Amino acid sequence: MRATIKMIAEKAGVSIGTVDRVLHDRPYVKAEVRERVLQVLEELDYQPNRMASALATSGTARRLAVVQPEWEPYVRDSIAEGVADFREERRDYNVTVDVRCYEPDDTAACLKLVDQVAKNGAQGIALCASDCEAVRAKLTALAERKIPVVTFNSDIPSGPRLCYVGEDAHHAGRVAGEIAAKFLRPGDPLLLVYAGPAYAGHKARADGFLERLEELGFRREDCRIAATHNDYDKTFAAVSAALEEDPALGYIYMANISVPACVEAIRRQGRTGKVRVLSHDSGPEIRRFLKEGLVDFTIDQNLVYQSYQSLTLLFRMIAEHKPPEKDCFYPASPILNAEML
Secondary structure, eight states: OOOOHHHHHHHHTSOHHHHHHHHTTOSSOOHHHHHHHHHHHHHTTOOOOHHHHHHHTTOOOEEEEEEEEOOOHHHHHHHHHHHHHHHHHTTTTTEEEEEEEEOTTOHHHHHHHHHHHHHTTOSEEEEOOOOSHHHHHHHHHHHHTTOOEEEESSOOTTSOOSEEESOOHHHHHHHHHHHHHTTOOTTOOEEEEESOTTSHHHHHHHHHHHHHHHHTTOOGGGEEEEEOTTOHHHHHHHHHHHHHHOTTOOEEEEOSSOHHHHHHHHHHTTOTTTSEEEEEOOOHHHHHHHHTTSOOEEEOOOHHHHHHHHHHHHHHHHHSOOOOSSSEEOOOOOEEOTTTO
């Protein structure tokens, strides 16, 4: 694998901008830092991309866009960090990134934003949207206009997108099923909470979870399923109802982001410490829940990588005419518990 500026920065313990300044022999870099970066460049046998260097001085403007839901602060900030890393790495390439956000579940607003960024000259779009007929039709229209789309965080596999960057959700769901099986016996009731089937990522998590449990001898009919669209109130109501209706319920798999609602429902039912909870991601609240024993495990995903890699792939396609090497780019999905924090 060819060394990248990002890899150099990580190994040298500096920012992408610092590596860029060393590569172009610019000032404002301490001597010891410059020496460390140069040593890493030699160790990794860094070879500059000559085509990219030519593009950097060509003066040709490149316009990219990101269209995504208005996420909770942790997700939003992580995605923004990936965008910032891309901007920093390509700051000399005359490339702009227009980030637009829509209210979750508002497909009409999402499509309106896609139209707006395309009208404003976006040559490539990183898109996180639900997998539905209207969105697939929009992808087809963009493809006809030669505007590539990389889906991230939630895939639209049947649409004509360039590729997908994000969690291997089906695999993550299987991992969740493997974990759950360690705490359950065949016939034990459990609850699965996810956003809904329109969210490809959440559906894949749910499918993988149930698939792995079935392989291990558990019946699907013993798993209660609630689609709550990442809504706090709907999740709270669904978890509360499940706990009230089945006092034997002792395991909940939270495949959506409304974990605080689940924790609060368990608390109000007086079941804290008696119900195992498995979640996803590692935002501040999840980390606090892990430390306090309110969540047992969480399966993380690299959100920064998702936006950074999506924009990088679009840039390579548009500016360097390099198509993606594969259809899906999956970051690691580490399992975290309280001790690991």
